[in-house]
Amino acid sequence: MTTQQISPVPQPTTFPRPLIVARDTIRALTSVEVGGEVHQLGEHRDFRRHDELADFLPEQGRLSLAWVRLRDGERLDIHEHPTKSVIIVCKGSVRLIGDREGMLAEGDTVCVPPGSLHGFETAPGEEFHGLSVQFEGAGLYEDEVGPRVRFTEAATAAYTDLERLNAARLRRYEEHRLFEPFDDGRIGADPELRRRFLSALYVWSVYFQRMLYARQALCVDPVLREVYAGHLREEFGHDVLLRERHGVATDVYDPILEAAGNWFLMQMHGADEAAKIVIVHMVVEASCDVFGNRTRVAFPHSGTPEESYFDLHAAIDEDHSRIGRDHLRSLSPARFPELMTVCQRAWDQLELAHDRIAAHILR
Known part of the structure; x- marks a missing residue:
């Protein structure tokens, strides 16, 4: 008597939504003791002191950094890419659109998983300066002829x-x-x-x-x-x-x-x-x-x-x-x-x- 092997039922492919992390939710360090002396840091918020950010950041990888800016109603259309990306709002505010929506203020961070649809837009008169970070491979637009993005x-x-x-x-x-x-x-x-x-x-x-x-x-x-x-x-x-x-x-x-x-x-x-x-x-x-x-x-x-x-x-x-x-x-x-x-x-x-x-x- 033979036993028929049953193949597992394939599960639908789903992509998690972007993770939004407000700056204030990252635990702040205001001072540090070195050599028996306490030194004031002002306000230092290491990303790895936030559990979800720590899980998202890789331990090893090729870091790519890029400043980004939108202003006066400009829009970065909805797109996806094959690598993790983090966008840090350094100045101003901007609206996240795509698989998840929300207003982002100065100091907020967005973690975008591979395959997640996302984009950004400003209102008339609004300005946004940010830092875009990727951890694996080339930066999204490092190769100007063949960028690592797909617009929808x-x-x-x-x-x-x-x-x-x-x-x-x-x-x-x-x-x-x-x-x-x-x-x-x-x-x-x-x-x-x-x-x-x-x-x-x-x-x-x-x-x-x-x-x-x-x-x-x-x-x-x-x-x-x-x-x-x-x-x-x-x-x-x-x-x-x-x-x-x-x-x-x-x-x-x-x-x-x-x-x-x-x-x-x-x-x-x-x-x-x-x-x-x-x-x-x-x-x-x-x-x-x-x-x-x-x-x-x-x-x-x-x-x-x-x-x-x-x-x-x-x-x-x-x-x-x-x-x-x-x-x-x-x-x-x-x-x-x-x-x-x-x-x-x-x-x-x-x-x-x-x-x-x-x-x-x-x-």
Whole structure:
């Protein structure tokens, strides 16, 4: 009797994310005793006094060092290389993008494993000076003709495909039947149609607010949480503005409209941040920009845009639709097939919600 040998199941290849080490987390040495005398060091932070840094640094190797600088909105595109690399922020600040994102301040250190996607970008007026260190083989750009890096053109192409899909769905949305009674003047001339429209729209507006609250409460990325907080501040209370400024007085219950609204809310509980950006900004906010411009004709207002729900959305939603694009551009190409599906489904749900609003107007 022979025993069949079972081959081990191959495990998927994964790359660890870059390690960010704040300077203050490296234990400081302020003095040292030599020959019986204590000598002051000011502040000395040896990298090997940090456990994770000590594990990352090799005991032997050919050291390569290079000063690096970005300034005034410059960007080092997302790339990878076959050797470990350490980047030390010596002056200024810079944003890490790629497999991990975060703002880096003076004194911070980033440890980049082989194969990890990463890049750096500065904001307009911002400047970053750093030291790039490699421990094995030639420096990344030591050979100017054959640098040891690979830029992620595939990620750029995948992101472009997502933008094209979203633009196509946005063009389709511009032809939605909801806008017909606005374009032909029926809603502007008929108070009853306006009342029906406002009552149904209010249901969607409440779900939009709840979606933003849920996203803010559940976000664990400190950089994105701050971006989301700014968006929430600008959108806060628009459901109340709609109800009070435009006289919503009738409750509407529609199970399909409720189901579509709940789909967006539930995505904030289960989706990752990239999918949330696609849903909230590429789809919902892009549609709101079109919506505000197409519907405000029926609600003329003599005050400031902040006093009209429709004027306000026509004014701010184009900017809101661009939030999070840098995060999406930093992703691996492998993420985009899933995000394309998310984009399609979000547009499907949004069109369903607006179908129901149109049905209440035209019943």
